[in-house]
Amino acid sequence: MSLLPASEVAAIAEKVSDLTTRTHLQEWYGMDKRKQTQDELKAIVDKGDMDELKNRLCKRLAFGTAGLRGNMGAGFNRMNDVVVLQTSQGLCTYVLKSLGDMAKERGVVIGLDGRHNSQRYAHVTAAVFLSKGFKVYLYLKTVATPMVAYATKARHASCGVMVTASHNPKIDNGYKVYGDNGAQIIPPVDEHISECIMANLNQWEGVDQLLDANTGLLKDTSKIVDLYDESVGSYMTEIPKDLARKPEATAKSNLKIVYTAMHGVGYPFVSQIVEKFGFKNLIVVPQQRDPDPEFSTVSFPNPEEKGALDLAMALADKEGSPMVIANDPDADRFAAAEKTKDGKWHIFHGDELGILFGAYQFQAFKEKGLPASSMLFICSAVSSRMLKKLAETEGCRFEDTMTGFKWMANKSMEVRNKEQFEHLLAYEEALGYQLSEKVADKDGVSASGVWVEMACELYAQGKTVHDKLDELRKKYGYFVTNNAYFLCYDPPTFKAIFDEFRNNGQYKWQLGKFKVTAIRDVTVGYDSTKPDKKCTFPLTATSQMVTLTFENGATLTARTSGTEPKLKWYSEMSSSDPAKARVELQEVVDAVIKDIFQPEKYGLKKP
Structure with missing residues (x-):
């Protein structure tokens, strides 16, 4: 690991005619010490692909509330050692500005998943914080994302960093940031960190000396504290205290459940937690048990994707098990499937899991003697209203938030800091469930324990x-959903689609045969149902999110993904006749696609 000689950089730069691109190329080679990425960028220059070169050098991988996530590779618009170093320097600067020197003693918690380069990026992050005198808690083994959220909160650390791209394809990696409360950061913190990154692009003195020139890893790990045994041990004690109610009864069960870690990091943690809950009959998919950065047996390492659970269901059939549970590769999401009475497998969608967890938590806390009025449920605006119906029917507190656990976890803490409420569940339809306030994020490990x-x-x-x-649907109503997405790899197209619908404030109030009765446009802060027409959700000017309510009772939220090239929609109807509702809801979705999304005009692709 060393810089390219100046003569070689000059020879490469000569081939780049655009002055701006050439300047950024020279800046890149002035920092990049890894031969793999040095050669990668040189190959692009030699090929003469100037558009690709500009994309990599003249844009930056944007830092937001989700931190960083993107393709690994050379350039400022990719995940690599240089970008991770610059981001860490910015985060470190922000923390010192916000908390002062006490931040150094409180320390930083750093974890890593099993993806390509995750260990390198974690060690680079550690070196940056060490260079400024921080106490660094670094997991030296791969770890589930919820462990970093848990440790950051439990230790009251100044911040946490998890190197992971969650369920993204194998070419991606990411850098997830937790605040000192253990929850993901929210605006304007991301903007302040981004400003600090831009003010600290040049490598700090003292970082290089801490990293091995050949491996890119810390030369001396005695300078850090390895949290693994202590933190995982604490989690495995504290979470069952909160959530395991009947370990003796569970231990007597003959039920067999198949588990897949989806080539990720979840197995050591899920196998422990289910034992703490008393469960002894977990069968693990061997081909997917251990971390594999190639995700060899799945097209996409996401339990939501078609085919992802095929190996688990095949093993369940062989073992005579009626149930499968799964995590995504960093184990913050949870999925489940059950064999129905007709012998077919049903994969529960996220909202079904949400109401099942909600009802079970309600029952458990009710048995503890907790009054319903002190129970708190939270879900995001794109999730089913069935949990809200449960809360209203039973007399519990319900809160609605923007999409993402950064909003739900912070809302839970905000409510509980003001009033005496017990956190029962925060959930999002994308398989995210927070069942304990001790982990201020979605947690597929604790969800596995509660589920079994x-x-x-x-x-x-x-x-x-x-x-x-079925019992819950009979009690609280049938909520029919229709959720899907289009793909688009040109971000400005998303804005154009929503701007056409806004029409400078002259929104479309008729879509096909369906009348729109309410519009909430979080991007511009508009809500037609409020007297002042102002949305109570925080503005999201950098992303798109609109919710439509129709005269027939249907709702549809359209939003862009913060981490993937997707235009997503989430729609729902409540009805006593679910079959009829499904047909009508599909018609609503078709009208929105035709009149708002316009896939042919905007080049949107089906997955």
Whole structure:
């Protein structure tokens, strides 16, 4: 690991005619010490692909509330050692400005998943903080993302960093940031960190001396504190205290459940947590048990994607198990499937899991003697209203937030800091569930423990999870959903689509045969239902999010993804006739696609 000689950089730069691109190329080679990325950029120059070169050098990988996430490779618009170093310097500067020198003693928690380069990026991050005298808590082994959120909060650290791209494809990696409260950062913190990054692009003195020139890893790990055993041990004690109610009964269950870690980091943590809950019959998919950065057996390492659970369901069939549970590769999401009475597998969608967790938590806390009026439920605006119906019916507190656990976790803390409420569940339909306030983020590990306990209880009563879901629908109503997305790799196109619908404030109030009765446009801060027409959600000017309410009772939220090239929609109707509602909801979605999304005009692609 060393800089290219100046003569070689000059020879490469000569081939680049655009002055701005050439300047950024020279800046890049003035910092990049890794031969792999040096050669990668040189190959692009030699090929003469100036558009690709500009994309990599003249743009920066944007830092936002999700931190960083993108393709790994050479250039300022990719995930690599240089960008991670610059980001860490910016984060370190922000923390010192915000908390002062006390931040150094409180320290930083750093974790890593099993992806390509995750260990390197974590060690670069550690070196930056060490160079400024911080106490650094670095997991030296791969770790589930919830462990970093847990440790950041439990230790009251100044911040946390998890190197992961969650369920993204293998070419991606990311850099997730937690604030000193253990939750993901929210605006304007991301903007302040971004400003600090831009003010600290040049490498600090003292960082290089801490990193091995050949491996890019810390030369001396005695300078850090390895949190793994202590933190995981603490988690495995504290979370069951909160959530495991019937370990003795669970231990008697004959139910067999198949688990897949999806080539990620979840297995060591899920196998421990289910044991703490009393469960002894976990069968693990061997091909997907251990971290594999190639994700060899799946096209996409996301439990939501078609085919992702095929190996697990095949093993369940072989073992005579009626149930499969899964995590995504960093184990912050949770998925489940159950064999129905007709012998087919049903993969629960996120909202079904949400109401099942919500109802189970309500039952458990009610059995503890907790009054319903002190129970808190939270879900995001794109999730089903069924949880809200449960809360209203039972007399619990319900809060609605923007999309993302950064909003839900912070809202939970905000409510509980003002009043005496018990956090029961925060969830999002994209398989994210926070069941304990001790982890201020979605947590697929604790969700696995609660799920196996719930399943064992139901099967002991002669019921399936589907039976329970049917009971809940009869009690709280049938909520039919239609959620999907289009792909688009040109971000300005998303803005153009939504701006056409806004029409400078003259929104479309008729879509096909369906009348729109309310519009909430979070991007511009408009809400037609409020007397002052102002949305109560925080503005999201850098992303797009609009919610439509129709005269027939249907709702549809359209939003752009913060981490993927997707235009997503989430729609729902509540009805006593679910079959009829599905047909009508599809018609609503078709009208929105035709009149707002206009896929042919804007070049949107189906997945």
